[in-house]
Amino acid sequence: MPQQTKHQADVQIESWITLQRDLGKAPNTVAAYERGVRHFAAFCRMASIDLLHARKGTIAAYLHHLCARPLGGGRTGDADRSLTPSPTMANASLRHRLTIIRLFYDHLVEEGLRDTNPVPRGRRGAIDGTRHQTARGLVPVHRTLPWVPSQDQWTTILKAARTEPIRNRLMLAFAYDCALRREELCALETSDLDPAQRLITIRAETTKTKTGRIVPYSSVTGELLAVYLRERRALSRARGPLFLSNSPRNWAMPISKWTWSKVIRAMGIRAGEPKLGTHTMRHLCLTDLARVGWDIHEIARFAGHRNVQTTLLYIHLSARDLSAKFAATAAELHEARLASIMEVQQ
Structure with missing residues (x-):
């Protein structure tokens, strides 16, 4: 050239x-x-x-x-x-x-x-007159299901987390409670917290979609936060980044997203769940919201998605959930429609 x-x-x-x-x-x-x-x-x-x-x-x-x-x-x-x-x-x-x-x-x-x-x-999905038109890109889209831990697997993960420092346990709790992305979690500041109402403000500049939101957290996470704030005051009394390093090398410096990734990877290996990632808690939270009957638009607003189609990629109920719902609502109808297939010819 x-x-x-x-x-x-x-x-x-x-x-x-x-x-x-x-x-x-x-x-x-x-x-x-x-x-x-x-x-x-x-x-x-x-x-x-x-x-x-x-x-x-x-x-x-x-x-x-x-x-x-x-x-x-x-x-x-x-x-x-x-x-x-x-x-x-x-x-x-x-x-x-x-x-x-x-x-x-x-x-x-x-x-x-x-x-x-x-x-x-x-x-995909373009309509031109009377026919449906589709043009494929050079690389086909593979929609793989994200890994969502079962109740037993999650219990094992939490057991492994109990040996972690209070900061890491609080980060895990916030990641699940508030369905936080890794960047959103690590960018939290003390001014983003409202302990009286148990609310967190996710600032727009820290989000993937540049859209801010306010989300609640549980009383358990509130208790962890109270303990951690006392520990944080020993590191720094200044307002600013919430999660600080206590290592001699990076004393009182904000922890990076790479540090959090390493913490989660080590926790997953210790729990015997190597699939555990920083996004797992977000997947689990959004799936749990669907399990308890939240509307898809409510879940999208909670997650900070601009499009509910994005939310649908996160909502993957387990086979047990689907089987139970099928048995409760559709099994009798399906059996009636397929009953004749069991008839034996004489």
Whole structure:
């Protein structure tokens, strides 16, 4: 690839990343966009392809490269060294990479540097006149059910949590009570709490959808909070981030989302439930709200979802719940409709 074209590609990448930052996108989102587009740019350099004039075949070759999944690689700051993807590249990760590339080429089209976007968009459910039209994207969507612990599994997890410091137990309680995302939990500040009413304000700037909300928490969590606040005063009396580190290395510093991920992973391994993740408590809470009869719109508002379709992805009642509901409401009807199938011919 000519040196001049390569320079132009780098300039456009920098311009796009700066635009995302100036538009107020979350730092984690901007960082993910930059990793994704630079990884694709490194692939184009490796394949001697002009990034600014890539075609659909280039995108297909990149997807093939990602799906090959050779061993090694990782998330490094250098895009060329990270060309080898993770051996566990999931469907959602592939679609995320593709989305980043599509958004970058949308930018090039808007800037007049290209006439078309080489990444086709998938369209579902469009109605045109008298027929139903569907256009598939390059990567099919796999809707996998999230893992939601059973009552026995949750009891085991809570047993493992009892050996954790009070801060970690409180974080686990808040994550479940309020269906908090990892970023929302770690970004909580002392001013977000209303202990008298047992309410938490989730500030808009800390949420994925940039929509704030106020959610309640239980009396058990309130008791944990009272104990933790006494411990926190020994670390710092200043208002600000709620959850502070007590390690000598990061004394009184706000704990990061990565620290919380490590805590949850260790807790899951100790409980014999390696599937436990920082999002598990959110899944369980929203599923429990559905089990006790909350309306889907109420659950969406509690979760901070802008679209109830997103909420539906979180609500997966267990097979036992479905069996019990079927037996209570539909079994007799289904038996009547299928009764004749049991008749034996003479």
